[in-house]
Amino acid sequence: MARIDPERIRTPEELRAQLVTLFHAGGWSVHRLSAEAKLGLATVQGILNGKTTLPHAGTLEAFVKACGQDPGPWIAARGRIVRAETSAEPGEEAPGAGRVVYLPPRAERTFVGRAGELARLDEVFSTAGRPGVVVGRRSVGTVHGLGGIGKSTLAARWARGHLDEHTVTWWIPADTAEAVQEGLAALAAALNPALAGQPLEVLTAHALTWLADHRDWLLILDDVTRRADIESVLARCRQGRVLVTSRLASGWQQLTDQVIALDVLPLPEAVELLTRTRLGTVPDGHDPDGAAELCEELGCLPLAIEQAAAFMAETGGDPRHYLRLLADYPADLYAQPPAGGDIDRTIARIWHATLDHLAAETPSTGRVLRVLAWFAPDHIPRTLLEPLAEDVGGPVALHRTIGRLAAYSMIALVGGPEDGTIGVHRLVQAVARTPDPTDPHRRPGDIATAMHQATRLLRDALPGAPEDPGTWPAWRALLPHIDALTDHAPPDADTADTRLVLTTTGLFLDGHGDYKRAIDYLKRAKTTAHRLHGRDHPDALATRHDLAVAYESAGDFQRAIRLLETTLSARNRVLGPDHPDTLRTRHQLAFAHDSAGDSQRAYLIYKDVLAARKRVLGPEHPETLQTRHEMVGFVKARNPREAIPLYLDVLAARSRVLGHDHPETLNTRNNLAHTYKRVGDLRRAVPEMEAVLSIRERVLGSDHPLTSVARNNLAGAYDLAGDSARAIEVYEATLADRRRVVGPDHPLTINSLNNLAYAYDSAGDLDRAIGLYRQALRTGQRVLGPAHPITQSIRRNLVSAEAAQRRRT
Numbered sequence: 001m002a003r004i005d006p007e008r009i010r011t012p013e014e015l016r017a018q019l020v021t022l023f024h025a026g027g028w029s030v031h032r033l034s035a036e037a038k039l040g041l042a043t044v045q046g047i048l049n050g051k052t053t054l055p056h057a058g059t060l061e062a063f064v065k066a067c068g069q070d071p072g073p074w075i076a077a078r079g080r081i082v083r084a085e086t087s088a089e090p091g092e093e094a095p096g097a098g099r100v101v102y103l104p105p106r107a108e109r110t111f112v113g114r115a116g117e118l119a120r121l122d123e124v125f126s127t128a129g130r131p132g133v134v135v136g137r138r139s140v141g142t143v144h145g146l147g148g149i150g151k152s153t154l155a156a157r158w159a160r161g162h163l164d165e166h167t168v169t170w171w172i173p174a175d176t177a178e179a180v181q182e183g184l185a186a187l188a189a190a191l192n193p194a195l196a197g198q199p200l201e202v203l204t205a206h207a208l209t210w211l212a213d214h215r216d217w218l219l220i221l222d223d224v225t226r227r228a229d230i231e232s233v234l235a236r237c238r239q240g241r242v243l244v245t246s247r248l249a250s251g252w253q254q255l256t257d258q259v260i261a262l263d264v265l266p267l268p269e270a271v272e273l274l275t276r277t278r279l280g281t282v283p284d285g286h287d288p289d290g291a292a293e294l295c296e297e298l299g300c301l302p303l304a305i306e307q308a309a310a311f312m313a314e315t316g317g318d319p320r321h322y323l324r325l326l327a328d329y330p331a332d333l334y335a336q337p338p339a340g341g342d343i344d345r346t347i348a349r350i351w352h353a354t355l356d357h358l359a360a361e362t363p364s365t366g367r368v369l370r371v372l373a374w375f376a377p378d379h380i381p382r383t384l385l386e387p388l389a390e391d392v393g394g395p396v397a398l399h400r401t402i403g404r405l406a407a408y409s410m411i412a413l414v415g416g417p418e419d420g421t422i423g424v425h426r427l428v429q430a431v432a433r434t435p436d437p438t439d440p441h442r443r444p445g446d447i448a449t450a451m452h453q454a455t456r457l458l459r460d461a462l463p464g465a466p467e468d469p470g471t472w473p474a475w476r477a478l479l480p481h482i483d484a485l486t487d488h489a490p491p492d493a494d495t496a497d498t499r500l501v502l503t504t505t506g507l508f509l510d511g512h513g514d515y516k517r518a519i520d521y522l523k524r525a526k527t528t529a530h531r532l533h534g535r536d537h538p539d540a541l542a543t544r545h546d547l548a549v550a551y552e553s554a555g556d557f558q559r560a561i562r563l564l565e566t567t568l569s570a571r572n573r574v575l576g577p578d579h580p581d582t583l584r585t586r587h588q589l590a591f592a593h594d595s596a597g598d599s600q601r602a603y604l605i606y607k608d609v610l611a612a613r614k615r616v617l618g619p620e621h622p623e624t625l626q627t628r629h630e631m632v633g634f635v636k637a638r639n640p641r642e643a644i645p646l647y648l649d650v651l652a653a654r655s656r657v658l659g660h661d662h663p664e665t666l667n668t669r670n671n672l673a674h675t676y677k678r679v680g681d682l683r684r685a686v687p688e689m690e691a692v693l694s695i696r697e698r699v700l701g702s703d704h705p706l707t708s709v710a711r712n713n714l715a716g717a718y719d720l721a722g723d724s725a726r727a728i729e730v731y732e733a734t735l736a737d738r739r740r741v742v743g744p745d746h747p748l749t750i751n752s753l754n755n756l757a758y759a760y761d762s763a764g765d766l767d768r769a770i771g772l773y774r775q776a777l778r779t780g781q782r783v784l785g786p787a788h789p790i791t792q793s794i795r796r797n798l799v800s801a802e803a804a805q806r807r808r809t
Contacts, residue, residue, distance in 0.1 A: 004021055006069075006073040006076070007073060007077070009077035015077060016047065016048075019064075022064065022067045023048060026068070030045055030048070033063070036066040037062040037115060038062060038115050038116040039062055039063065039119055044063070047063060060074055060075065060078055061074070061075060061115065061118065062115030062119055065115065075161060099163070099166075099167055099168070099169070100167065100168045100169070100170065100191060101169045101170075102169070102186070102190065103156050103160060103220075104156075104378065104414070104423060110276050110277045111153060111157045112269050112272045112273045112276060113265055113269035113272070113273075114150070114154055117143070117260055117262065118157065118158055118161075120258065120260055121141055121158045121243070121258075121260070123258070124139060124258040125139050125162075138238050138239050138240055138241070139241050139242070139257055140234065140242045140243075140244065140255065140256040140257050141241075141243050141244065141256060141258045141259075141260065142243075142244040142245075142246065142252045142256040142258070142259045142260065143155060143245045143246075143260045144259065144261060144262065145247070145261060145262035145263065148301050148303030148304065149302060149303070150262060150265075151222075151223075151246075151262055152223070152245055155220050155222065155243050158243070159218055159243065162218065166216055167217060168191070168214075168216075169217070169218045170217070170220070172184065172186075172187070172219065172220065172221055172222065173223060173377070174224045174225075174229060174230055174244075175224070176483075177228075178480065178483065179376075179480065180221070181201075181204045182200065182476070182480060184204045185200050185203035185204050185207065186203075187207045188210070189203060191207070191210055197472070197473055199512060199704065200512075201512075201701060201702075201703040202701040202703060205702075205703075208233065208236045208237070212236050212238065214240065216240070217240045217241065218240070218242075218243065219233075219237070219240065219242045219243070220242075220243045220244075221243070221244045221245070223246065223247070223426070224246040224248065225246070225247070227248065227255060230244065230255075234255060244256065264299060264300040264301055264302075265300045265305075267292060267295060267300060270295035271291045273302060273305050273306070273309075274294065274295055274305050274308065274319070275288060275291060277305070277306050277313070278312050278313045289320060290320040290323055291319045293319070294319040294322060294323055297323060303425070308322055325356075355441045356440075356441075358404055358405070358410075361404070362400060362401055362404045364392035364401045365405055366441045367391065367450065368385070368392065368401050369405060369410060369411075369428070369432050370432050370442075370446060370449075371450045371457070372424050373424070373428070373430075373432035373450065374429075374450065374451055374454035374455075374484065374488060375454065375480075375481040375484050376480035376481050376484040377423060377425065377426045379423070379477070379480070380423070380424070380481065381421055381461075381478075382402070382413075382418070382419075382420045382422055383419075384458075384461055385398065385402070385422075386398070387460060388453070388457070391453075402422070410424070410428060411423060411428075433451075434447075435448075451489055451493065452497070455489070455497045455498050456497050458478065458482055458501050459500055459501050461478060462501065463478065466504060466505075466507045466508035467507075467511055467663060475508050479505070479508075482505050485501075486502065491524055491527065491528070492531075494524070495528075496528075496532055498525075499529050499532070502521045502522065502524055503521070503525045503543050505521055506518045506522040506525065506546060506550060509521065510522075510549065510550045510553050515554035515742070516554070518550045518553070519547065519554065522543065522547040525543045525546075526540070526543045526544055529544075535570070536570050536574050541567055541575075542581065544563060544567045545564070545567050545584065545588065547563060548560045548563040548564045548567065549588060551563065552591070552592050553705075554742075555742075555745065555747045555784075557596035558596065561592045561596065564585055564588055565589065567585050568582065568586060571585055577612075578612055578615075578616050580616065580623070583609055583616065583617075584623065586605055586609045586612075587605075587606070587609045587623070590606045590609065593605065594633075595747070596788065597784070597787060597788040597789045599634070599789075603634050606627055606630055606634070609627050610627040610628060610631055620656075622654075622658060622664070625653055625654050625658075625664070626664065628650050628653075629650050629664075629668050629671070632646040632647050632650060632671070636671070636675050636678070641679055643675050644676070644679070647672040647675060651665065651669055661695055663699070663700065663706060666710075667706070669688065669692050670689070670706075670709065670713065672688065673689040673713065674689075677717050677720060680720075682717060682721050686718075686721065689713050689714040689717055693707070693711055702737075703741050705742060705748060708734050708741070708748065708752075711730060711733070711737075712734045712751070712752060715727045715731045716755065724762055727759045728759045728760065731756040731759050732756060734752050735753060735756055738752050745779060745783045750780050750783065750784065750790055750794075753772055753776035754772075754773070754776045754780075754793060754794045757769045757771075757772035757773045757776060761773075761800075761801050766808070767805075770801050770802060770805065773794060773797055774798065777791065777795060
């Protein structure tokens, strides 16, 4: 009989020969090996008779493990075969070249069992003919089950075993739509590091485009809580592989090729997991006293078993000792769990015991963990915690505290202290945030203190002016943690620090076109300011002003005007008419009236504000230049040629004071270009508009509302120059972008619809133009009102187009 040596395997034929030898050496029958390995009869027969040329990694592992072999060398042999035989197709990289891989450390746990589930995943992603080759169609598999049951661990194990089949293996936490976006953005930055400073929407679109254009990739969408959050990803990605994990048990059949329900581990494998995690190996014939009893007590739940094993490994305790500790923290810690057990309550008992031990050696561990509980579970910057050093005994003590939490598997660390991040399991956070007067680690007062500490940490870490593009990468990194804090903290517990975080974040979201979230944040900030300080406090007035700006951005002009008028009245009374904040509200009120179509009232307010700002702030203060810029618009409406030198003066001043690429400077440059177009000077207008669009795409991103304004203006210039086809193409793209980013009822979107109709009108396609005009008019009358300038412009265009159509007939 040939010698069994997987190290010698180089070809599929050699692998099959070795497996046949292994089968006969063990005296196996097909039926008996199939039952032992939990593989189908056809699967085992295919391996032995050569119909399966190369078993998938999970299948191979189950086969050789049932035969008493260490799977490692066999999996390595399979990898050698794939690398040797799988050649690159035209336009694709060869396997092993330039791979992009992200599997989070917290998913890389000790792994036992699950051979059947791994084999089912192999079947989900199998390809007729050659296993391991990704074909030009999408394959989706879903693993669902109770939290902590090992879904993520299973997904990571399968992904790790199939790295050689994918040029990209990318893990995305998918518990919210925002988390999916952020994961796609991180993928885009990994694929093209030059994109790292771009807005979230740009990065997300780049990642989806890349996935749509390639097929040799694996995307893991972990912990999906709403199917709707990933439907757009699945719709765009028509090839490649997607592996989904979720606690949701139903509704997956329409989205995925295979659904796997993950159950708890069988008792023997649970004991193996406990022993292997605790000791690093499983001694032959040795089950520690009390191990089976402990696993049964823990419900054979993998996460609970791993936590218990980590505690025992650190303390030197054994299962009996751990069982005695659990007896002191009974099941009614959270209240009696329902039939089948509740994951939070089961795990809470284990974490309580773990924190007891940690607190005895490092008392600050509970304090730090309670603070971490208020942030998002992944990518918590370690630098965010640096101010806690004062509370725990200094920087060294803080690093030790974090290290101890990581040693007990309560958190996971990625990178080093200066640039690394922290991950905390969501269930750990949920327990740590839940007050319980009987639990010394979760006293209500301690949890409230941690919530306020987390708020102060976020306040201190706010990146700076939300309108400064240089701060945007830092804002995107911090935003998930701000979202998490505001989601979990009760509004009636908000402090002045919370108000500052909410207000500043609301301004950032407003500037990036996320108006609904901005309004939600600012409304909560306003309520907090009124509760803490009263309606006339300067902070309350500032928050009301910012909320009005967000209403205006969202196109709700009348609500914005009402709020600005009451805020202006209060600021006049409290601060005085010449205070910079009062002038800021007066300026914004003028802008709102102009946006609502009342240009005469807007002009009169702007005129007074400009005189006051020149007197109070100086002629070249940025806010004075802001009002000068708006005033030139009224000159442009009356006589565009007179406006050109005025815009040039403001542009020179803003370039000097703010810089050439500042958004406000670009606003003036954009208006100047539009004015050139108005007077028919397309030789100057088109290059200027193209330059503004290029800069805005680079600085603000392609989806920013101001970028869409520049694109819309450029399309108008193409139309005026007689290039209708090019104008229509740009107008249609702008309309689609605005519908997606700001919504179908936003004034910008209505204006885009009118502009697209006008382009078809100019091109002679009256039927299409009239249909679009009518659609725009209905929306304009409903949203803006019949007297609004945009509505009136649409009506005039429609009347003209209908008259032209009658003349034709």
